[in-house]
Amino acid sequence: MNMDPFEPFRRAASEHVMRRLAEEYGVEESIQLETGGDIADFTYPCFQLAKKIGKSPADIALSLSAGVQAGIIRVRATGGYVNIDAQPELLARETVKAVNGMRGEYGRTDAGATTVLVEHTSINPTGPMHIGRTRNAVIGDTLVRCMRQAGVAVSSEYYVNDVGKQVVVLYWGLKKLMKTMPSGKADHELLQYYVKANEMLEKDESAAAEVKDLQQRLEGGDTALLNETRKAAELVLGGIRESLQSINVIHDKFSFESDLIRDGSVRKVIDRLRQLPEAGEEKGAWFIPFGGEEEADRFYFTRSxxxxxxxxxxxxxxxxxxxxFGHLVDVLGEDQKLGMKFLIRTLELLGEAKRIDFLFHSFVSLVEGRMSTRHGVGVMVDDVVTEAKARAREEVLKRRSDMPAEQVDRIASAVGVGAVRYNIVRLQPEKKLVFKWDEALNFEGSSAPFVQYSHARACSILEKAGGWTAVEPSYEEENELRLARQLAFFPSVLREVSRTLAVHKVATYAQQTASEFNQFYRVVPVLKAPENRLPARLSLVNAARIVLENTLGCLGIEAPKSM
RNA sequence: GGGCGUGUGGCCUAGUCAGGAUAUGGCACUUGCCUCCUAAGCAAGUGGUCGAGGGUUCGAAUCCCUCCACGCCCGCCA
Structure with missing residues (x-):
């Protein structure tokens, strides 16, 4: 079975161009065909060759277009381009067969045997998730889902920073200020103490000294204290985990920073670093000088x-x-870039640098400015999700007054969460995002509900049809061929996302696929199709349904059968 | 001051890695389409010096240089 429906056509197209180049011009080289966008599936521009051999690009394109051997491609010269299309009826048939055959597995290609670990979210457990931290979680979770769908052996992990100043401050604040254990969601309820503690530390020098002392004991490996602070962190983490669950973000493992102190691995790393010939020491503090004499280029790895x-x-x-793992991916905010540069260069010095990639994303800000957990300012994901679900519920009730309440809630939840996730992941990670309520709660146009709606329409048709007998499908209508071609792109999109970590591409693909289905829906009758066309149409609708469901799955968004 | 990133119609955005044809969608606005598989939809229209200026090239949103604006970082914090 062809895992990527375009593959045989791409191969035939390349072979054709290479063969003709050799026959006509004696050019023997392996070429990489460009994708031709809307104009063609593959294209070969002749301008470079034209310059080299002094003939017109149009003439070259014409000569290269002749003599097609494989019956599965169509070749035509347009200006200076050799444009090559997969034979569309054949592509459509093969695609629909592949999707119906693979179902939930469609999208998988040969992804190699390397195991990948994606670390993401890793929010400091000092307060609830605001929408800025949510960006990291959504990007990371989407990446993991895309890789998994592409066939990559991937795991996800949350690194819990339950050591360090921020956790000490939390622990100290709770001890000083908290009278009773929280009754509700701890991340929200404990935030007040954390914020208050930070205020106190800014004003009170003796308090600051107390915290400093605690931190020193903690990082020195005081086991009793490590247990205490970890407990405080886990209290807040519990709330964060609930929030993550509410937006379908899944981690395979939580790793605790405190364990690295406890089991001595931090100690071991420090010892190894001090042995490095590059390592320096000043007043007891150890560092590696990166990039010269500048103090700023020193990477300190111990305090005095x-x-x-x-x-x-x-x-x-x-x-x-x-x-x-053989391959690591870290999803991080752009503020981590310098630290990670030091980390990588240090790993290189230790001879430990294997394959590590970073997916940096820029910050989310509010129209009013930056968010900060420490100061207790920000839009919290729990509030956004609650509001999104409420808004979605209104929309469902507007159109489906007859629906049982339980089903209304289920759909509202899927739509609300979907809208929030889509709104975050649709952007290139490196672009800054200004959070706006009306964008996060957008249910039309380029949005999750738009994609979900197309899926629901497909489900509705299939449900009404009841079933169909499988036949060798054939397609000839423009809208059928266009839709099938769009479905054929799914595996290459996933491969691209896995390679470049550009998760927003799967959001773009979702939108395009839904749009293509909606156009098909409008123009091509299915249930009222001529009897001899009905099974093929239903197969195509089912293929679209599967691809939309798989795509939404990659985005961590549910695909309701009805809306 | 130095480093990294971003700049595309009124607003948001794809395309930039790997230069290629008429610059992709959406929001908003204008106009049509529910006796027809769900109108969270579809069709059509208005709107662009791709931040500015130079360069490379047959060809630049894409590559190079300079500048401007914005974001992030430059701690024995995390």
Whole structure:
């Protein structure tokens, strides 16, 4: 079975161009065909060759277009381009067969045997998730889902920073200020203490000294204290995990920073780093000078008192991850770039640098400005999701007054969560995102509900049809061929996303596919199709349904059968 | 000051890695389409010096240089 429906056509097209280049011009080279966008499936521009041999591009294109051998492609010269299309009826038939055959597996290609670990979210457990942190979680989770659908052996992990100043402050604040254990969602309820504690520390020097002392004991490996702070962190983490679950973000594992101190791996890394010929020391603090004499280019890996710093512990974590996986991907905010540069260069010095890729995303801001957990300002994901579901519920009730309440809620939840996730992931990660309520709650145009709606329409047709007997499908109508061609792109989109980590591409693909289905829906009758066309049409609708469902799955968005 | 990133119609955005044909969608606005498989939809229309200027090239949103604006970083914080 062809896992990528375009593959045999791409091969035939390349072979044709290479053969003709050799026959006509004696050019023997392996060529990479460009995709021709809307104009053609594949294209070969002749301008470079024209310059080299002094003939007109149009003449070359014409001569290369002749003599097609494989019956599965069509070749035509347009200006200076050789445009090659997969034979559309054949592409449509093969695609529909492949999708119906593979169903939930469609999208899988040969992804190699390397195991991949994607670390994402890794929010400091000091307060509820605001929409900025949510961007990391949504991007990371979408990447994991896309890779998995593409056939990559991938795991996801959350690195819990339950060590360091912020957790000490939380622990200290709770001890000083909290009278009773939280009754509701701890991440929200404990935030007040964390914010208050930070205020106190800014004003009160003796409090600051107290915290400093606690931090030193903690990072020195005080087991009792490690247990205490971890408990505080886990309290908040519980709330964060609920939030993650509410937006379908799944982690296979949670790794705790405190464990790296406890089991001595941080100590071991520091010892190895001090052995490096590059390592330097000043007043007891150890560092590696990167890039020269500048103080700013020093990567400090211990304090004067010998305790570890954040990046040192992260180094130990990365070495742990490298012992378990062949390829690492870290999803991080763009503020982490410098630290990660130090981390990578240090791993290189240690001879431990294997394949590590970073997916940096820029910040989410509000129209009013930056968000900050420490100052308690930000739009919280729980509030956005609640509002999105409420808004979705209104929309469902507007159109489906007869629906049972339980079903209304289920659809509203799928639509609300989908809208929030889509709105975040649709953007290139490196673009800054200004959170706007009306965009996050957008249910039309380029949005999750738009895609979900197409899926529901497909389901509705199939439900009414009841069933059909499988036949060798054939297609000839423009809209059928266009839709099938769109479905054929899915595996190459996933491969592209896995390679470049550009998760927004799957959102773009979802929108295009839904749009293509809606046009088909409008123009091509299915249930009222001529009897001899009905099975093929239903097969196509089912293929579209599957691809839409798989695509939404990659986005972590549910695909309701009805809306 | 230095480093990294971003700049595409009124607003949001694809395309930039790997230069190629008429620059992709959406929101908003104008106009049509529910006796017809769900109108969260479809069709048509208005709207563009691809931040500015130079360069490379047969060809530049895409590559190179300079500049401007914005974001992020430059701590023995995380």
């Amino acid at each position: 008192d010998g305790t570890s710093l954040y990046t040192t512990r992260d180094l130990a974590y990365h070495m742990d991850k490298l012992s378990r």
